[in-house]
Amino acid sequence: MSITVRNVTKRFGTFVALDDVSVDVATGSLTALLGPSGSGKSTLLRIIAGLETPDAGEIILAGEDATSLTPQNRGVGFVFQHYAAFKHMTVRENIGFALKVRKRPRAEISARVDELIELVQLKGFGHRFPAQLSGGQRQRMALARALAAEPKVLLLDEPFGALDARVRAELRAWLRRLHEETHTTTVFVTHDQEEAMEVADSVVVMNDGHVEQVAPPRVLYDEPKNQFVMSFVGQANRFGESWVRPHDLVVTLEPNGSTREVLIDRLVHVGPEVRAELVRDDGERLDLQLSRDEADRLELAAGQIVYVKPTRERVFD
Amino acid sequence: MRKTIALSYLSVVLLGPLAMLFWRIWAEGLGKAWTAITEPDTLHAFRLTIEITAIAVPLNTIFGIVVGLAIVRRRFPGKGLVNAFVDLPLALSPVVVGLSLFLLYGRTGWIHLGHVQILFALPAMVLATVFVSVPYVAREVIPTLREVGDEQEQAAHTLGASGWQTFWRITLPSIRWAIIYGVVVTTARCLGEYGAVAVVSGSISGRTETATLRVQNYYENLDQSGAYGVSLVLGLIAIVVLVVMTLLKPKEGTA
Numbered sequence: 150m151s152i153t154v155r156n157v158t159k160r161f162g163t164f165v166a167l168d169d170v171s172v173d174v175a176t177g178s179l180t181a182l183l184g185p186s187g188s189g190k191s192t193l194l195r196i197i198a199g200l201e202t203p204d205a206g207e208i209i210l211a212g213e214d215a216t217s218l219t220p221q222n223r224g225v226g227f228v229f230q231h232y233a234a235f236k237h238m239t240v241r242e243n244i245g246f247a248l249k250v251r252k253r254p255r256a257e258i259s260a261r262v263d264e265l266i267e268l269v270q271l272k273g274f275g276h277r278f279p280a281q282l283s284g285g286q287r288q289r290m291a292l293a294r295a296l297a298a299e300p301k302v303l304l305l306d307e308p309f310g311a312l313d314a315r316v317r318a319e320l321r322a323w324l325r326r327l328h329e330e331t332h333t334t335t336v337f338v339t340h341d342q343e344e345a346m347e348v349a350d351s352v353v354v355m356n357d358g359h360v361e362q363v364a365p366p367r368v369l370y371d372e373p374k375n376q377f378v379m380s381f382v383g384q385a386n387r388f389g390e391s392w393v394r395p396h397d398l399v400v401t402l403e404p405n406g407s408t409r410e411v412l413i414d415r416l417v418h419v420g421p422e423v424r425a426e427l428v429r430d431d432g433e434r435l436d437l438q439l440s441r442d443e444a445d446r447l448e449l450a451a452g453q454i455v456y457v458k459p460t461r462e463r464v465f466d
Numbered sequence: 467m468r469k470t471i472a473l474s475y476l477s478v479v480l481l482g483p484l485a486m487l488f489w490r491i492w493a494e495g496l497g498k499a500w501t502a503i504t505e506p507d508t509l510h511a512f513r514l515t516i517e518i519t520a521i522a523v524p525l526n527t528i529f530g531i532v533v534g535l536a537i538v539r540r541r542f543p544g545k546g547l548v549n550a551f552v553d554l555p556l557a558l559s560p561v562v563v564g565l566s567l568f569l570l571y572g573r574t575g576w577i578h579l580g581h582v583q584i585l586f587a588l589p590a591m592v593l594a595t596v597f598v599s600v601p602y603v604a605r606e607v608i609p610t611l612r613e614v615g616d617e618q619e620q621a622a623h624t625l626g627a628s629g630w631q632t633f634w635r636i637t638l639p640s641i642r643w644a645i646i647y648g649v650v651v652t653t654a655r656c657l658g659e660y661g662a663v664a665v666v667s668g669s670i671s672g673r674t675e676t677a678t679l680r681v682q683n684y685y686e687n688l689d690q691s692g693a694y695g696v697s698l699v700l701g702l703i704a705i706v707v708l709v710v711m712t713l714l715k716p717k718e719g720t721a
Contacts, residue, residue, distance in 0.1 A: 198624055199623075199624075200620055200623070200624070219623065220620070220623040220624045221623050221624075221626055221627065221628060223624075225624060226624065226625075227620075227621065227624040229617055229620075229621060231617065233617040233618050233620065233621035234618075235618055235621070235622075235636060236618070236640065237639045237640060246622070246625050246627070246635075247625040247626050250622075250625065250626050250627040250628070250631050250635070251626055291621075294621075294625065295624075295625070297625075298625065298626060
């Protein structure tokens with residue numbers, strides 16, 4: 150099911166959360182809404198779900214105007230950051246809730262719950278209560294619950310935000326696989342650019358109630374439309390009038406025409422790469438990223454003076 | 467040290483008088499108390515108290531849940547005022563409540579319902595009791611609703627539940643302990659109500675006399691063992707209520 154957001158504006162008091170936002174999400178895609186906090190990404194997701202009402206604009210689901218539909222009638226699955234588990238129900242009751250309120254036969258509900266428990270790898274946990282589960286298990290339960298009524302759209306609001314790094318990585322990979330199997334149109338909100346780049350096939354970058362750019366991760370990184378996207382998606386250095394990524398700087402030990410003299414202020418080894426903080430003669434700081442082999446070949450060390458030149462840079466107006 | 471102060475305070479203020487009451491009943495002989503308790507007018511007084519309570523508690527339970535949901539989940543003009551008014555009976559002396567009802571439904575008052583007798587009859591006594599016991603369910607439900615939040619309700623909506631289904635399957639179960647606790651407190655308050663009911667009832671033995679009024683009447687007629695006997699029953703009810711509340715309290719946190 151495709152999603153079209155057309156000229157949506159939403160205010161909370163005097164705060165403008167969304168300012169004339171339009172976005173298209175293609176059927177079967179896996180889209181990330183990426184932005185810093187307060188950028189309006191969660192509000193947009195909640196408006197798509199019908200949990201908030203826009204002050205202006207329309208939400209079109211599968212070609213039909215859904216703006217005035219209640220969440221109950223939108224047929225979307227929604228996953229909350231803090232799970233929103235029904236605390237007084239067991240895992241099975243939680244997962245079967247959507248079917249129960251639809252008054253489906255008991256046998257059908259039971260079969261579907263079995264299937265979903267298998268899918269989210271919670272076998273043996275069916276009769277536990279949410280309080281007896283770990284954060285990762287609770288979120289998987291919430292996912293299964295959202296999928297039970299076979300929604301045409303799955304919406305996730307910072308679904309992995311409250312989990313620790315390892316569980317987050319597992320669930321990301323799992324969401325990706327799930328999407329490959331079901332091809333349910335999926336939109337998730339995140340403030341973590343790495344998460345967006347890793348999971349999504351299309352990223353909507355938001356800032357200050359506006360959409361800055363919509364593109365596949367690769368395009369977003371290589372061809373950012375503006376300064377905000379350049380610096381929010383991946384790291385970026387200001388280099389005079391232009392912007393350059395930390396790994397798009399070449400380091401030499403001798404000056405060479407267009408190179409800039411810099412002092413290595415700090416040098417850290419992170420796995421296969423080396424990161425350095427550089428200070429230019431005018432006091433401007435730069436981040437540098439290079440391979441371990443390259444750093445070893447140049448015998449780089451903190452306190453050393455070296456020369457850098459961008460291999461690829463971008464200028465925005 | 468703090469524990470000692472708290473215990474001594476409670477002993478002097480609460481336990482002392484109650485112990486005294488029990489001791490006097492014992493000294494006068496349980497037989498006399500039993501005679502007073504089983505007198506037809508006393509039994510009628512207890513029945514009346516229970517009737518009034520049985521009407522007031524459900525009314526205030528429903529009201530408490532509705533007003534709690536309105537205050538916590540909705541925005542409407544005058545919300546602050548409603549929230550403050552819920553507490554009014556806590557601030558107002560029951561005697562004043564009784565007097566206002568007396569004036570409102572009395573001969574020169576604004577409200578008359580044909581030949582239906584309101585004052586000096588069950589309706590006024592129920593109204594008085596409902597008035598004084600309004601806040602208790604609402605005051606339990608409001609903080610619990612705030613604490614639970616509305617995410618579970620939102621989740622239920624996105625899963626296809628109607629407003630009504632969400633209320634029965636999600637909201638109500640998540641505040642059930644607060645409601646039960648509120649009901650227990652309201653019941654205790656209704657059983658013990660004296661001041662407001664005293665003003666509007668006329669306190670006619672065998673007709674409009676509740677258990678607490680019965681105690682007062684016995685006492686005024688210098689029938690001390692009668693007063694003690696009825697007090698004993700009210701005291702025992704209080705202890706039962708206390709035990710029930712203590713059993714319920716820890717469950718609040720886990721609900």
